[in-house]
Amino acid sequence: MNSFQQAGSALLAILLSAVSAHAKILAGPYLQNPTPTAITIRWISDDGGASMVDYGADLKLKATGANGSFYKKLGSYLHEVTINGLQPNTRYAYRIKSNGALSAPYSCKTMPVAGSPISFLAISDAQMKPDLPMTVAAIGKLVQPDLIIFSGDLIDEPDRVADWYGGERSFFDVFTGRQPGAPLLQNIPLFPSLGNHEYGEAPRSASSLDETASLETYTALFNLPNNERYYSHDYGNVHFIHLNIARQWTSDAATKPQWILGDPITPGSAQYQWLVKDLTPKRQPWTVVSFHQPMLGQGHNTSPYFCNPVKKSDGTYEYPRDVLYDDLRLLFEKHGVNLVIWGHSHVYEHYHVNGIHYLEASGIGNTYGLPTKEPHGLTPVYQNSADRSFAFIQTDNAKMTVTSYHAPEGKILESFEIHKVMPKNK
Ligand SMILES: [Fe+2]
Numbered sequence: 001m002n003s004f005q006q007a008g009s010a011l012l013a014i015l016l017s018a019v020s021a022h023a024k025i026l027a028g029p030y031l032q033n034p035t036p037t038a039i040t041i042r043w044i045s046d047d048g049g050a051s052m053v054d055y056g057a058d059l060k061l062k063a064t065g066a067n068g069s070f071y072k073k074l075g076s077y078l079h080e081v082t083i084n085g086l087q088p089n090t091r092y093a094y095r096i097k098s099n100g101a102l103s104a105p106y107s108c109k110t111m112p113v114a115g116s117p118i119s120f121l122a123i124s125d126a127q128m129k130p131d132l133p134m135t136v137a138a139i140g141k142l143v144q145p146d147l148i149i150f151s152g153d154l155i156d157e158p159d160r161v162a163d164w165y166g167g168e169r170s171f172f173d174v175f176t177g178r179q180p181g182a183p184l185l186q187n188i189p190l191f192p193s194l195g196n197h198e199y200g201e202a203p204r205s206a207s208s209l210d211e212t213a214s215l216e217t218y219t220a221l222f223n224l225p226n227n228e229r230y231y232s233h234d235y236g237n238v239h240f241i242h243l244n245i246a247r248q249w250t251s252d253a254a255t256k257p258q259w260i261l262g263d264p265i266t267p268g269s270a271q272y273q274w275l276v277k278d279l280t281p282k283r284q285p286w287t288v289v290s291f292h293q294p295m296l297g298q299g300h301n302t303s304p305y306f307c308n309p310v311k312k313s314d315g316t317y318e319y320p321r322d323v324l325y326d327d328l329r330l331l332f333e334k335h336g337v338n339l340v341i342w343g344h345s346h347v348y349e350h351y352h353v354n355g356i357h358y359l360e361a362s363g364i365g366n367t368y369g370l371p372t373k374e375p376h377g378l379t380p381v382y383q384n385s386a387d388r389s390f391a392f393i394q395t396d397n398a399k400m401t402v403t404s405y406h407a408p409e410g411k412i413l414e415s416f417e418i419h420k421v422m423p424k425n426k
C-alpha cells in the first residue's frame with residue numbers, strides 16, 4: 001500500500017467512524033402545543049447535535065431548534081423544534097434530523113380555528129401493562145383523533161429509562177409503534193395530566209413526601225402550558241383543563257396517610273384559585289376537565305376520600321372531607337363543565353351526576369377489578385373492568401359523542417351523547 005493508499009484508508013476509516021457515530025433516535029418524535037399556526041416536535045437521541053426538522057411539501061422547508069440538551073437521569077439528549085408560520089387545520093409532512101440521524105417521514109396537523117368541531121382520545125394508566133400493545137394497536141386501527149388526553153400514569157417509574165424507551169412495552173415505543181402498538185405520538189399531539197406514577201413511588205416505609213421522586217423527568221420530557229403541573233388549553237370548540245390531582249398510594253389507609261402529591265386542590269389553595277379563574281369565562285362551547293384521582297367509582301382507588309389526612313391521637317388518620325365530591329364537583333356544576341375524565345383505578349366507568357358526565361377510561365393495559373362499593377352510593381351508567389378499552393370523543397357545536405371501543409375487536413362497549421346544561425350561576 002503506497003502513502004496515498006494509506007492516507008485514503010485512514011480517511012475512509014475516519015469517515016466510517018463518523019458514519020457509525022451518527023446519532024441514534026431513541027424515542028419519538030412526539031408532538032406538543034399545537035396552535036393554528038405552530039407546533040412543537042420533540043424527540044430523544046444519544047447525541048447532542050443540532051435539532052432540525054424538514055417539513056412541508058417534499059420536505060423542503062427547514063426549522064431548527066437548539067442542540068439536544070443532555071438529561072442526566074435518562075442519560076440521553078432531549079430535542080425540541082417549533083415550526084411557526086403554518087396554516088390552521090392543515091396536515092404537514094415532516095421528518096426529524098440530528099447529527100446524521102434521519103427519521104422516516106411523519107405528519108402533524110395544526111389546530112383548527114377556535115370553535116371548530118374536533119375529536120380526541122381519552123385514555124390513561126399505560127404503565128407498561130401487559131395488554132397495552134394490543135389496546136394501542138386497536139386505537140391506531142379504529143380511530144383518528146386530533147389530540148390525545150392522557151389522564152395520568154404514563155409510566156411506572158419516571159426516572160427509569162426503560163419506562164420511556166428501549167424496554168418492554170416502554171411508553172414512547174408502544175405509542176409510536178416502535179414496539180407493537182401504533183404510530184400515534186408522532187402524528188397526534190399529546191396532552192398529559194399528572195398521575196401518581198409521574199412522581200414515582202415513595203417507599204412504603206416513607207414517613208414524609210420528601211422520599212417521593214420529583215417531577216424533574218416529566219417536566220424535562222414534556223412542554224406544557226402554565227406551570228406544566230396544571231394547565232388549560234383550547235383545541236377547536238373545546239376548552240381543556242388538566243389538574244394535578246394525585247396522591248401517594250400507601251399500604252394501609254387506616255394507619256398511614258395517603259398524601260396529596262404536588263399541588264393541593266382544597267378550596268383556597270393556589271390550584272383551586274387558578275381553576276376558579278380559568279373556569280369563570282366561557283371560552284369555548286365545551287369544557288372538558290382531566291385529572292388522575294377518581295372522584296367517584298367502584299375501583300379500589302376511590303376511598304378513602306381525597307383530602308389532607310388528619311392524624312388522630314391514637315396515631316391513625318382520618319379523612320374529614322371529600323374534597324373532590326364536596327368541593328370540586330360543585331365548582332364543575334356551577335361553571336357548566338360538560339365532561340370530566342380521570343384514571344387511576346384501571347377500569348372503565350361512566351357516571352352521570354347533576355348533568356355532568358364523569359368518565360374513567362383507564363383499563364387500557366390491565367385491570368385490578370372493581371372491589372369496592374361506590375362510596376357516595378351512586379350507580380354507574382355503565383362499567384366494565386373485564387375488557388381492555390378506550391374512549392373516543394367527537395364534538396360539534398350541538399353535542400359531544402362519546403364512543404368507547406373494546407380492544408382488540410373494536411365492538412362498541414358504550415356510546416352516549418352529551419348536550420348542553422346551563423351553568424347554575426346563569
Ligand atoms: Fe395507574
Ligand SMILES: [Fe+2]
Pocket residue numbers: 153195196197292343344345
Ligand atoms: Fe395512578
